[in-house]
Amino acid sequence: MKDENKDLSAEQSLALISGMIRQAQGNVSYSTKYILLWGWCIALANLGMYGLMKFSTYPHPYVVWLITIPATIVSIIYGIKEGKEKITHSHLDKITMWLWLSLFFIIPPVITFGYKINFQINPVILLLTAFPTFITGIILRFKPLLVGGICFWACSIICFMVDAQTQMLLGALAVITGYLIPGYLLKRIKV
Numbered sequence: 001m002k003d004e005n006k007d008l009s010a011e012q013s014l015a016l017i018s019g020m021i022r023q024a025q026g027n028v029s030y031s032t033k034y035i036l037l038w039g040w041c042i043a044l045a046n047l048g049m050y051g052l053m054k055f056s057t058y059p060h061p062y063v064v065w066l067i068t069i070p071a072t073i074v075s076i077i078y079g080i081k082e083g084k085e086k087i088t089h090s091h092l093d094k095i096t097m098w099l100w101l102s103l104f105f106i107i108p109p110v111i112t113f114g115y116k117i118n119f120q121i122n123p124v125i126l127l128l129t130a131f132p133t134f135i136t137g138i139i140l141r142f143k144p145l146l147v148g149g150i151c152f153w154a155c156s157i158i159c160f161m162v163d164a165q166t167q168m169l170l171g172a173l174a175v176i177t178g179y180l181i182p183g184y185l186l187k188r189i190k191v
Helices: 010-030 032-055 061-084 091-112 121-140 143-159 164-187
Strands: none
Touching (some): 032 061, 032 164, 091 121, 121 164, 143 164
């Protein structure tokens, strides 16, 4: 009887890992709609709040963040639709998915209890977002996401030292460099 659990050679292991990375890149490039949707949504919310804070006397500039509600609904609809389609999911795909879902579940408590930290949530959220962006770049071996994660981190550190209006501009900058630029580059990958 043939042993089906034999060890892989170094070349076979490398080919298997390379294939998983290509598959993950293909699946992520297929799902760039999330990165781009959230990139545009958050960039516009940051810029909208900056505009309301800087150029108006409107007492509730944070209302622009309500655009995240339709973005969440669209994301859920896309997720359900993609779940019904037959896509091969590698172990790296699952890690990446849970990494981003964990961020999705961390942000609401940060917002809810923002009053406990004097509503300095923008630097905290940018700092939290740096992690899955950077790790996804490592998983995919995609340098623009690595750089994007570093940009999120750097902008979060600067945010701790500036006023609320400037935080909105830094938030938009972080999202443009961390989501939008890598998202459009990732969309171009052909696997």
